[in-house]
Amino acid sequence: MEGYAALYIFMLAAFTGYEVISRVPVILHTPLMSGSNFVHGVVLVGAMVVLGHADPEDPVQLVIGFIAVFLGAANAAGGYVVTERMLAMFKGGNKKEGGA
Amino acid sequence: MANWFIQASYFIVAVVFILGLKAMSSPVTARKGIVWAGYAMVAATVVTFFTPDLHNVGLMVLAIVSGGAVAWWSGKTVKMTDMPQMVAIYNGMGGGAAAAIAALEFARGEITDPVVATLAVLGALIGSVAFSGSCIAYAKLQGIMKNAFRLPNQNLVNIGLAVLTAVLGLAIIVSDTPSSTLIVLFFVLALALGAILTSPIGGADMPVVISLLNAFTGLAVGFEGYVLGNPALIVAGIVVGASGTLLTQLMAKAMNRPITNVIFTPISGAAAGGEGEVIEGTMKEFSALDAASVMRYASKVAIVPGYGMAVAGAQHKVWEMAQLLEEGGVEVVFAIHPVAGRMPGHMNVLLAEAGVPYDKIFDLEEINADFPQIDVALVIGANDVVNPVARTDKTSPIYGMPILNVDMAQNVIVVKRGKGAGYSGIENALFYKDNCRMLYGSAQEAIAQVITHVKALES
Numbered sequence: 001m002e003g004y005a006a007l008y009i010f011m012l013a014a015f016t017g018y019e020v021i022s023r024v025p026v027i028l029h030t031p032l033m034s035g036s037n038f039v040h041g042v043v044l045v046g047a048m049v050v051l052g053h054a055d056p057e058d059p060v061q062l063v064i065g066f067i068a069v070f071l072g073a074a075n076a077a078g079g080y081v082v083t084e085r086m087l088a089m090f091k092g093g094n095k096k097e098g099g100a
Numbered sequence: 101m102a103n104w105f106i107q108a109s110y111f112i113v114a115v116v117f118i119l120g121l122k123a124m125s126s127p128v129t130a131r132k133g134i135v136w137a138g139y140a141m142v143a144a145t146v147v148t149f150f151t152p153d154l155h156n157v158g159l160m161v162l163a164i165v166s167g168g169a170v171a172w173w174s175g176k177t178v179k180m181t182d183m184p185q186m187v188a189i190y191n192g193m194g195g196g197a198a199a200a201i202a203a204l205e206f207a208r209g210e211i212t213d214p215v216v217a218t219l220a221v222l223g224a225l226i227g228s229v230a231f232s233g234s235c236i237a238y239a240k241l242q243g244i245m246k247n248a249f250r251l252p253n254q255n256l257v258n259i260g261l262a263v264l265t266a267v268l269g270l271a272i273i274v275s276d277t278p279s280s281t282l283i284v285l286f287f288v289l290a291l292a293l294g295a296i297l298t299s300p301i302g303g304a305d306m307p308v309v310i311s312l313l314n315a316f317t318g319l320a321v322g323f324e325g326y327v328l329g330n331p332a333l334i335v336a337g338i339v340v341g342a343s344g345t346l347l348t349q350l351m352a353k354a355m356n357r358p359i360t361n362v363i364f365t366p367i368s369g370a371a372a373g374g375e376g377e378v379i380e381g382t383m384k385e386f387s388a389l390d391a392a393s394v395m396r397y398a399s400k401v402a403i404v405p406g407y408g409m410a411v412a413g414a415q416h417k418v419w420e421m422a423q424l425l426e427e428g429g430v431e432v433v434f435a436i437h438p439v440a441g442r443m444p445g446h447m448n449v450l451l452a453e454a455g456v457p458y459d460k461i462f463d464l465e466e467i468n469a470d471f472p473q474i475d476v477a478l479v480i481g482a483n484d485v486v487n488p489v490a491r492t493d494k495t496s497p498i499y500g501m502p503i504l505n506v507d508m509a510q511n512v513i514v515v516k517r518g519k520g521a522g523y524s525g526i527e528n529a530l531f532y533k534d535n536c537r538m539l540y541g542s543a544q545e546a547i548a549q550v551i552t553h554v555k556a557l558e559s
C-alpha cells in the first residue's frame with residue numbers, strides 16, 4: 001500500500017474512533033469497551049491470510065499461524081457473546097439515557 | 101472470486117464496524133450495533149476464504165472452530181460479575197493474534213521494507229504486551245493471583261526492560277534477515293514486559309488497565325493491518341485504538357488517577373494508611389431489625405451498591421427489598437459511582453440484570469448534592485468509593501478521587517462481610533462516623549433478614 005495513503009487512513013481512523021464514542025453515557029462504558037474489543041477481533045482475517053500463505057511444509061510456521069487464527073477467532077467469538085449478553089439487558093423498559 | 105469483490109467486502113465491513121460502534125454508544129441502538137458488527141465479522145471471515153492462493157484451509161477451519169467454540173462457550177457461561185476478566189482475556193487473545201501475525205511474517209522472511217518492518221515490530225511489541233498484560237489482569241480479577249507483585253526498583257526494571265526490547269526491535273528492523281534467535285528473544289522480552297508492567301497494579305486500577313490494553317490491541321491490529329496491506333484491519337484497529345484511548349481517559353478521570361500514576365505508582369495497601377490523618381471514633385453495629393425499621397420509616401433511601409454486592413449475587417434481593425420499601429411509600433434510588441463494580445458501567449449492567457429500571461439509577465453527579473436530604477444511605481459492598489478520606493486526607497492514595505458523599509446523608513448503614521479494609525487496602529473513615537452503623541454479614545443474608553423484618557413491620 002502507498003505509504004502516505006496509509007498514513008492518512010491512520011489519521012482519519014483515529015479521529016473517527018475518537019468522535020464515534022465521544023458522547024457515550026457512563027452506563028454504556030463497559031459494553032462499549034467490550035464491543036470495541038469485539039471489533040478488533042477482525043484480526044482474525046489477518047491471521048487467516050498469514051496462515052493461508054504459510055509454508056505447508058514448515059511446522060513452525062503452521063503452529064504460529066494456527067495460534068494466530070485460534071486466538072483471533074476466540075477474540076471475535078468471545079467478544080461478540082459477552083457484548084451481546086450485556087446489551088441484551090438494555091432492551092425494553094425505560095428510556096432514560098443516563099447522564100455522562 | 102475476484103479480488104475486487106474481496107476488497108469491496110472489506111470496505112463495507114469497515115464501514116459497518118464504525119456504524120456499529122456508533123450505535124453502541126447509545127442505549128437505544130446499542131443492541132443493533134453489536135448485531136451489525138457481528139454480521140460484518142462473519143462476512144469478513146467468509147470472504148477471506150476466497151483469497152487467492154490460500155493454503156492450509158483445513159488447519160484454518162480447525163483453528164477457527166476450536167478457538168471460536170471455546171470462547172463462545174466460556175462467554176455464554178460466565179457470570180455477569182466476572183465479565184471484566186472475560187473482556188480482558190478476549191482482548192489479550194486479540195493482542196496475541198496480532199503478535200503471532202508479525203511472528204509468522206518474520207518467520208516467512210517476507211518483510212524487507214523498513215517501514216513495514218517498523219510497523220510489524222511495533223505491532224508485535226504492543227500486541228505481546230497486551231497479551232501477557234491481559235493474562236495477568238485476568239488472573240488478578242479471577243482471584244488466581246492474589247497479591248500485587250512488586251519488584252525492587254520496579255520502575256527502573258520496567259524502563260530497562262522496555263529499552264532492551266526496543267533495541268532488539270530496532271535490530272530486527274535494520275537487519276535484512278533477522279535470525280530466529282533474535283526474533284524469539286524479542287517476543288520473550290515483550291511478553292515479560294507486559295507481565296511486569298501489569299503485575300504491581302492493584303485491583304482498583306484494573307478497569308483502567310484493561311481499557312488501556314484494549315486500546316493497545318486495537319493499535320497492534322491496525323499496525324499488522326498495514327503489514328498485510330489490509331485496510332479493514334487498519335481501520336478497525338485504529339478506530340478501536342483511538343476510542344479505547346478516549347475510554348481509558350474517561351475512566352482514569354472518574355477515578356482521578358492519571359494513567360501515568362496507574363502504571364508507575366500503583367496503589368498498594370502497605371503504602372496506604374498508617375501515616376496521614378488519624379481516624380477517630382468507633383464502628384457501631386446495627387441489627388437487621390434496626391436497619392429494617394430505619395429504612396421502612398424513612399421517606400427517601402439511597403442504595404449504594406458496590407462490587408461486594410455483585411459478588412454475593414445479592415442484586416436480586418436488594419431490588420426485592422427496594423420494591424417492598426416502595427410499596428410502603430418510601431422513595432428508593434440507586435446511586436452508582438462511575439467505577440463501581442470492576443469497570444465503569446459494570447454496576448448498571450448488574451442492576452439491569454436484576455430488573456432495576458434505569459430511572460431509579462443515578463450517577464455520582466446527579467445525586468451527590470442530594471445526600472443531605474436523604475434519610476438513609478444503604479451502602480452494600482462498596483468501600484473506597486464512599487470513603488470521605490478521598491475529600492480530606494491529602495496523604496491518602498485515593499485523595500481527590502470523586503466519591504459518593506454518603507457520609508452527608510442523615511443515616512448511613514453499611515452492609516459488610518467483616519471489619520477489613522477495602523479492595524485497595526485503605527481504611528475507611530466513613531465507618532467511624534457518628535451517623536454510620538455497620539450491618540455485618542454477607543449481602544445476600546443481611547438483605548434477606550432485612551426483608552423479613554420489613555415484612556413483619558407491615559403486618
